[in-house]
Amino acid sequence: MNLKFLPGPVELxxxxxxxxxxxxxxxxxxxxxxxxxRVADRGQKVYQTKNDVLPLTGSGTTGxxxxxxxFFYPGDKxxxxxxxxxxxxxxxxxxxxxxxxxxxxxxxWGKDINxxxxxxxxxxxxxxxxxxxxxxxxxxxxxxxxxxxxRVVRRHNMLVVVDAVSSMSAVPVLTDEWDLDIxxxxxxxxxxxxxxxxxxSVSERAWRSYDSEKAGSYCLDLAMVxxxxxxxQTPSTPPLSVFFALDKALEMILQEGLQKVFLRHAKVAERxxxxxxxxxxxLFASPHCLSDAVTTVTMPKTLDAAVxxxxxxxxHGFAIGGGMKEFSHKIIRLGHLGDVDEENAxxxxxxxxxxxxxxxxx
Amino acid sequence: MNLKFLPGPVELxxxxxxxxxxxxxxxxxxxxxxxxxRVADRGQKVYQTKNDVLPLTGSGTTGxxxxxxxFFYPGDKxxxxxxxxxxxxxxxxxxxxxxxxxxxxxxxWGKDINxxxxxxxxxxxxxxxxxxxxxxxxxxxxxxxxxxxxRVVRRHNMLVVVDAVSSMSAVPVLTDEWDLDIxxxxxxxxxxxxxxxxxxSVSERAWRSYDSEKAGSYCLDLAMVxxxxxxxQTPSTPPLSVFFALDKALEMILQEGLQKVFLRHAKVAERxxxxxxxxxxxLFASPHCLSDAVTTVTMPKTLDAAVxxxxxxxxHGFAIGGGMKEFSHKIIRLGHLGDVDEENAxxxxxxxxxxxxxxxxx
Numbered sequence: 001m002n003l004k005f006l007p008g009p010v011e012l013x014x015x016x017x018x019x020x021x022x023x024x025x026x027x028x029x030x031x032x033x034x035x036x037x038r039v040a041d042r043g044q045k046v047y048q049t050k051n052d053v054l055p056l057t058g059s060g061t062t063g064x065x066x067x068x069x070x071f072f073y074p075g076d077k078x079x080x081x082x083x084x085x086x087x088x089x090x091x092x093x094x095x096x097x098x099x100x101x102x103x104x105x106x107x108x109w110g111k112d113i114n115x116x117x118x119x120x121x122x123x124x125x126x127x128x129x130x131x132x133x134x135x136x137x138x139x140x141x142x143x144x145x146x147x148x149x150x151r152v153v154r155r156h157n158m159l160v161v162v163d164a165v166s167s168m169s170a171v172p173v174l175t176d177e178w179d180l181d182i183x184x185x186x187x188x189x190x191x192x193x194x195x196x197x198x199x200x201s202v203s204e205r206a207w208r209s210y211d212s213e214k215a216g217s218y219c220l221d222l223a224m225v226x227x228x229x230x231x232x233q234t235p236s237t238p239p240l241s242v243f244f245a246l247d248k249a250l251e252m253i254l255q256e257g258l259q260k261v262f263l264r265h266a267k268v269a270e271r272x273x274x275x276x277x278x279x280x281x282x283l284f285a286s287p288h289c290l291s292d293a294v295t296t297v298t299m300p301k302t303l304d305a306a307v308x309x310x311x312x313x314x315x316h317g318f319a320i321g322g323g324m325k326e327f328s329h330k331i332i333r334l335g336h337l338g339d340v341d342e343e344n345a346x347x348x349x350x351x352x353x354x355x356x357x358x359x360x361x362x
Numbered sequence: 363m364n365l366k367f368l369p370g371p372v373e374l375x376x377x378x379x380x381x382x383x384x385x386x387x388x389x390x391x392x393x394x395x396x397x398x399x400r401v402a403d404r405g406q407k408v409y410q411t412k413n414d415v416l417p418l419t420g421s422g423t424t425g426x427x428x429x430x431x432x433f434f435y436p437g438d439k440x441x442x443x444x445x446x447x448x449x450x451x452x453x454x455x456x457x458x459x460x461x462x463x464x465x466x467x468x469x470x471w472g473k474d475i476n477x478x479x480x481x482x483x484x485x486x487x488x489x490x491x492x493x494x495x496x497x498x499x500x501x502x503x504x505x506x507x508x509x510x511x512x513r514v515v516r517r518h519n520m521l522v523v524v525d526a527v528s529s530m531s532a533v534p535v536l537t538d539e540w541d542l543d544i545x546x547x548x549x550x551x552x553x554x555x556x557x558x559x560x561x562x563s564v565s566e567r568a569w570r571s572y573d574s575e576k577a578g579s580y581c582l583d584l585a586m587v588x589x590x591x592x593x594x595q596t597p598s599t600p601p602l603s604v605f606f607a608l609d610k611a612l613e614m615i616l617q618e619g620l621q622k623v624f625l626r627h628a629k630v631a632e633r634x635x636x637x638x639x640x641x642x643x644x645l646f647a648s649p650h651c652l653s654d655a656v657t658t659v660t661m662p663k664t665l666d667a668a669v670x671x672x673x674x675x676x677x678h679g680f681a682i683g684g685g686m687k688e689f690s691h692k693i694i695r696l697g698h699l700g701d702v703d704e705e706n707a708x709x710x711x712x713x714x715x716x717x718x719x720x721x722x723x724x
Contacts (some may be wrong), residue, residue: 010388011640021383025373026681093580194560196601218455219427236423239558241382241603319388
């Protein structure tokens with residue numbers, strides 16, 4: 001099965017897979033100390049930050065929950081924005097922490113957040129401590145203008161908390177230049193590694209607001225992760241295979257060069273967008289906020305997107321993403337994250353063309 | 363580096379390593395559905411239970427925290443027992459959930475819990491909802507008499523919550539026969555797989571006491587894991603490499619036969635115990651509760667255990683466990699979990715003999 005266009009977990013380069021199959025090591029020994037420090041250092045380069053990039057066993061969701069639990073406490077107000085499925089998930093995560101006051105700022109699927117609108121909303125919630133923002137919404141193929149949104153949030157002197165799970169290392173995230181406080185990513189997207197590890201960067205400002213007495217979890221305690229990282233360790237046993245793979249993938253990403261990686265993703269996205277439109281499909285997301293990491297494609301009204309997805313899988317060997325929630329019969333989602341190029345784009349477009357031809361009209 | 367005697371992560375059989383390096387699959391597709399169901403089924407066989415065995419991305423600690431967060435709520439009283447480092451960790455996990463009333467029952471390192479003593483303690487805390495018990499304490503090499511302790515706890519009509527991280531699939535855990543409510547394990551010990559996944563079994567009785575409104579986490583929400591498992595999925599992206607490896611390891615364990623696996627562990631332990639005593643060392647744990655999964659060895663007073671550990675590593679290529687906390691210069695810890703046999707025991711004993719000969723007396 002070809003996973004090049006699945007919006008994660010993505011297909012891994014052979015070198016990364018080989019690393020995932022390396023023998024175990026002692027996670028309290030010198031070899032792991034070197035490994036975890038190298039991964040954290042390389043992570044900082046991709047994040048474009050001097051802040052610690054802290055590894056956390058789990059999925060991207062684990063990082064999203066950690067960012068809430070560590071920095072928002074009973075009585076705090078948090079503004080949770082959402083432009084789709086994963087924004088909604090973050091709202092649910094925050095709301096499960098019952099003592100936090102969560103106010104939601106939700107846009108329809110396919111739209112991004114307008115900075116002026118957010119500004120107005122934050123003016124009405126000036127007592128909020130921070131704002132949750134999805135950088136790239138995997139369910140809708142929309143990329144928020146994170147730089148502008150962060151500027152608005154910082155003007156209100158609130159913490160900027162970012163879900164960069166499907167943007168990091170695929171599109172630029174300038175953590176320090178954009179003044180982002182907490183940025184969450186995960187291994188199975190642009191980092192082209194197996195799932196199992198989240199990464200969270202934390203600014204000095206966020207740490208100043210941290211209160212260990214109030215951060216209510218053990219496994220997700222980022223201060224403990226930070227403390228152990230200085231010793232070259234993690235608080236509990238780390239997912240070694242994922243670390244081995246991520247280390248190799250980071251080496252490859254930095255060897256290619258970050259800007260080249262971003263350009264490659266942008267080119268694949270552009271090629272896909274032109275291609276699907278030429279096949280009679282349309283783009284689901286609004287034109288000004290199209291993602292370079294995930295392309296969501298609205299099928300012509302006469303076609304069932306779920307059937308197209310099935311045909312792509314069964315007859316052409318491409319696993320892709322389907323529309324989520326009420327969009328399962330209307331859109332397909334093509335991830336283009338990690339080890340993917342324009343030639344791959346042409347391949348999936350050719351397969352899609354076949355499927356559209358074959359699928360009898362509704 | 364030989365990890366055969368590290369108390370986790372353990373050395374993996376080549377077939378398991380090869381599985382860890384398998385290409386990714388779609389975690390929302392049919393192939394993963396089959397995989398996760400097979401792993402859960404095989405997990406039930408090792409757990410000797412009809413309860414669901416729920417996979418949870420994380421380390422053993424993640425499972426320990428999940429067992430507290432899901433079933434103990436603000437105002438509940440919990441009895442947390444400890445016979446060493448990992449029992450203490452569970453106490454800390456429970457105490458971080460501030461609204462829970464945690465009462466501790468702690469024994470000195472090297473000792474187990476006496477069932478009658480626990481009975482007396484529970485009589486004084488008859489309002490407790492459950493009791494946390496370490497089955498095998500990795501820091502001290504002590505195995506609690508879980509069957510008897512569970513009998514006591516059940517007599518008081520409380521939930522039996524078990525850390526079986528370093529016992530499961532190395533020594534017998536009869537989840538149903540012993541009436542255990544919540545049992546936590548992890549992949550990197552007896553399951554001879556890479557770290558990154560915890561497993562938690564939950565009894566019908568525990569589920570009856572479950573209140574989704576009060577279980578305060580998203581990532582650790584076991585009811586959601588249970589619900590997704592019926593669909594052949596996990597709530598968020600699962601650590602696929604670990605699943606691939608665990609699936610293979612479970613196949614190997616069940617092919618060898620559970621009873622044979624237990625017997626092999628017992629034989630290795632017995633051989634190591636005799637061996638270290640014949641070298642002039644002594645056993646750290648009390649004689650009646652010696653673990654068949656981890657052997658803790660007190661060095662002769664003239665020798666520094668930390669130096670012995672270093673020599674074993676640097677001159678013989680054996681990574682082993684050192685004494686934790688104040689025991690780092692006094693004891694060494696030999697794990698014997700997973701893919702280990704009596705011949706391996708002879709090898710590490712021969713290396714230990716060399717180290718003891720070489721190390722100048724203090």
